[in-house]
């Protein structure tokens with residue numbers, strides 16, 4: 001960029017001051033940060049809505065120039081982008097909310113002006129059974145006038161998946177979760193752990209790959225993001241267990257491996273399974289996990305550096321990521337990380353017709369991270385290009401080297417999302433490690449990290465809702481490091497655990 005001449009500099013300065021002071025609730029909102037994309041491109045971050053309760057999905061609707069969004073406890077609302085005002089539309093009846101279940105995915109009919117339909121999915125409870133329902137709502141004069149059940153499948157208190165997306169042929173796709181089942185994902189005859197494909201009235205399309213079945217692809221654990229690229233590729237984001245979060249390129253009848261394979265086919269067992277019957281690898285996987293959620297294809301000149309990229313919001317990692325695609329839109333060439341730990345967990349992303357980006361926080365959900373929720377959470381933030389250079393800004397994160405993690409980073413990457421940074425856990429969900437008898441016993445401690453743990457009551461119920469995953473993929477040295485780090489937070493005085501000891505416990509295979 002050329003050096004600016006004086007008068008221009010002055011104009012820029014005035015524009016900057018005006019924009020910073022314009023807390024105009026009409027259509028300005030409040031600029032709270034700037035982001036540097038490159039020397040040429042800076043974005044403002046504007047807070048346009050606050051005080052929400054876990055906005056789960058947001059979809060921009062060009063017909064009304066508004067964003068429709070769901071909140072996990074059952075509210076459906078519309079954000080008018082002319083005024084930045086939120087209008088409550090509907091309290092969805094019979095929403096069962098517990099932890100990650102509730103009112104989840106949302107899609108807008110592509111022909112909204114003639115077919116004013118919103119598609120939602122949510123959890124319901126009948127006696128002791130949970131279900132996921134896919135419903136079509138009809139809007140008239142800004143009100144919901146009809147609510148039709150299109151499809152009902154088994155639900156769970158977790159792993160309900162539930163993103164929705166339309167392709168260019170008005171066909172609707174529903175990404176369903178495995179509801180913690182050991183069998184659904186690999187069983188092509190059930191509807192959980194699948195990509196389901198249907199007409200806009202919920203019927204099975206004649207050209208589905210399996211006759212008379214919604215099932216389009218399978219082998220999924222818990223997809224939390226789904227988007228179509230401009231050439232029609234369907235891409236999803238998915239949560240791995242303790243390792244291997246994924247981005248997948250979805251194709252008909254492909255099997256994506258879960259529960260037999262996690263992430264890349266990189267262990268001898270996985271290679272053998274995939275040799276016997278074909279499994280499709282992700283186009284990207286993360287270990288340590290980031291908890292990828294919102295996924296949105298971006299193709300606008302407003303932020304030319306991000307053209308032909310996926311915008312990704314992450315929960316655990318609390319970041320906004322740019323995944324640059326190749327021309328065929330089926331490979332990820334590059335990854336950049338923005339906004340790390342800045343606004344907390346990011347669950348939904350949408351883009352308006354000009355290429356402005358909207359992200360929503362999820363800091364009032366069941367897993368708030370340190371320092372969150374803020375009083376203003378949850379928020380919808382708008383990223384849009386400014387034509388001046390701000391005096392202070394957030395830059396992208398430097399690339400991380402996972403191989404050389406110190407003990408604290410290991411703990412933060414692999415344990416803190418559940419046991420918390422202070423190792424005190426969360427009552428009822430994740431035990432504290434501070435006063436744990438297991439942590440106090442060298443052998444039990446290392447055995448637990450290597451093999452995971454599932455404690456059940458006398459009648460077979462889980463004591464904690466989730467099992468503790470196995471971390472056997474960490475090296476012996478990493479396990480010793482993380483164990484000794486945890487002990488620094490306790491009063492335990494045992495001598496440090498060494499690498500040899502971890503190796504011995506690993507080989508005992510108790």
Ligand code: HEC
Pocket residue numbers: 242411414415416417418419429430431432433436437438439445448449453454455456463464465466467468469471482483486
């Ligand atoms: C996905 C959530 C999750 C992550 C990540 C996780 N844990 Fe756990 N952990 C649990 C749960 C849940 C339990 C309780 C399991 C049970 O008893 O059924 C547990 C139990 C434990 C216990 C036993 C505590 C006690 O007294 O019962 C230890 C020790 C432990 N975890 C260590 C670790 C370490 C070290 C890491 C990181 C390498 C880690 N955990 C990562 C969920 C997690």
